Amino acid sequence: MKAEIITIGTEILIGQTIDTNSAWLGEKLNEIGIQIERITSINDEEQTIIQALNEASLRADVIFTTGGLGPTNDDITKYTLTKYFDTELVENKSVLENVKKRLERRGIPIRKINENQALVPKNCIPIENKNGTAPGMWFEQKKKIYVSMPGVPYEMKGIMQNYVLSKLSQKINNQTNILHTTITVVNVPESILATKLTEFEKNLPDFVSISYLPHKTLVRIRLSGKHSIKNILEETLKNQLFKLKDHLKNEIFFDGSLNIFQIVAQLLQSKQQTISLAESCTGGAISKELTNISGISKVFIGSIIAYHNNIKRKIDVKEETIINFGAVSEETVIEMLKIREQFNTNISVAVSGIAGPNGGTEEKPVGTVYIAVTNGKIQHVKRYKFNGNRITIIKNATFFAFEMLRQLLMNEIE
């Protein structure tokens, strides 16, 4: 069963909004054996929408649209679908009740513009939106399924999870099974990996493909398979994964499509090492990435964000150190590591740098960042120079702080 997504909304095309819905949809649909073949993002224009629907219906069995269902005049998806299916709008009582209930709860008087949200194309099954006023809509025509949903992510997700995914699962007979399995390799360039895996690639069964996804010091290697018999697919992927790992037995890799934060969290948890942080220029970004991970509270104790130098002094950074070497210096980050004793943890990390756009000097230009890690026995400090704007510099400092932590936890630092 092939699917396409059409995302409708000028905000995506002018870069005011990043489309995160499609990635979520792609992942969830794969899990029930549906493959996204194409994502098309278009403006809120009737002719463009109709053209995109026509094209998609020639290729796909299921077409999802997101966006353009709000109450304002710039949202035209519902009216365009009514035209596309050559039908008319009718009022739906249960949708109207939902709109009224939601507005009442927020103390908003109901207006004509809200009542209009209860008008739906006659040929659709309206889908309750538990997180908003615009209903989802399910259409079937000429053996094709069309699902129209709001663009607001949590509204779209609610509609998918409460209705669409289970209904689609029921509709699928003789489905193709789709499976992906990924490992994440550390510190091996993509080209070296591919050379190592030349033979492995050649011997892959024709229903299994391999992909390389590099990100900074990590390369994710994904095996993807499609097969009508689930058992065969599962067994084959398991065997190929085993072979893949054997080819890479001299490298460092982790199971799953992991980011560096997840890798470090796994290592901290498995080695039962508690951690505290003293962040200056990253301002909480490192702590936040740890906090995003379930179960981290067993090892993550806390941090001080020492943005102002006064706060650095609270972690016992000496006045003279800041005066003599500067807040952005090897000496200062080493003293910031004392958070380890203050917070009584096994490991500590300290970061201080110049994220810009101001504050750079010739000696220490914008992008200069010092990162230090210690476990009490081993201490390691490194000076980095990152390019890009403030946000990119903070992101890079965060990534490499985790990479240094990984090295410390894997005993790669002496």
Added chain:
Amino acid sequence: MKAEIITIGTEILIGQTIDTNSAWLGEKLNEIGIQIERITSINDEEQTIIQALNEASLRADVIFTTGGLGPTNDDITKYTLTKYFDTELVENKSVLENVKKRLERRGIPIRKINENQALVPKNCIPIENKNGTAPGMWFEQKKKIYVSMPGVPYEMKGIMQNYVLSKLSQKINNQTNILHTTITVVNVPESILATKLTEFEKNLPDFVSISYLPHKTLVRIRLSGKHSIKNILEETLKNQLFKLKDHLKNEIFFDGSLNIFQIVAQLLQSKQQTISLAESCTGGAISKELTNISGISKVFIGSIIAYHNNIKRKIDVKEETIINFGAVSEETVIEMLKIREQFNTNISVAVSGIAGPNGGTEEKPVGTVYIAVTNGKIQHVKRYKFNGNRITIIKNATFFAFEMLRQLLMNEIE
């Protein structure tokens, strides 16, 4: 001049990667008067890529492709473009030099697979990639321009900024000017705004359109205009913006397409109020959003991330308070506000909650979050219950901490 983007890579369609390149491209191209009409995301399959190129070239003057230029076998964009233009691959010396230089710097021996990156279609102008080994490629055929770039965001951005944007600007004569202007309205439902602006919308000139982009308690209202004469466009948008603001004079709004973090940062800076934070369940997320903003160091002093209760005690949260009321309680967040005195700031914020998936109770289920703000005179505490997974709960707690700060800074709390 119309443009389309084709993003190539199965990782986008299966949800392993979110396409952030297109939003960046959309924004930068708008600035030089080029409008993205369509974004198409497809798999790494020759026939699909050729079909997408054929379709796009019927509609657009410039076609950008991102992705599929890596050295591994799953990357086929370059070979497919060679076929599409019915040409052959030739070795390019300066690309080869760049590949060698980059690998040498990283201490990686050059292999056949790397040398292949210096092969480019004969009809293209290779574009130097200062951040990677795969060159960008510029093609012209039948009055259409094709630009192929790697999918790695910082490589793509470098190629655009170092070459493509300036070359496109030179190519454009008699360009259409495109301008957007946005205001961000606080705490007014979209439907009420639209009703208020019915007359305003009707009277807009036909080359100006209005869009509403709701996000939680904010609605961004965007005026977009296209006109061949720059002065007329600028003047018209200026006047319409003035009228729009007049219609909304009883509401709270800010200039620009702002998020709640930027709004609060503006208020802190303009009112010269320093701030410190005590974060528990948000684990640095609030501090991080402040840190992302340039110039925040004037007002953001620092934070304690009191993830473990031992650290809460360091901000003078009393042992009895945690025992009697729990770490997630009104009483605890109020005591956490003492960070204000410790860090000597005008304002402080404290957050404690249960982000899950574990740790919930019947009385305080997962998603329960207490947020407190104070400026020393006024103190406000609120209990929230957020739905969704761990990351969604942290995001929501972060958003509403900022919304409470906004209210405090705008004297909406008494």
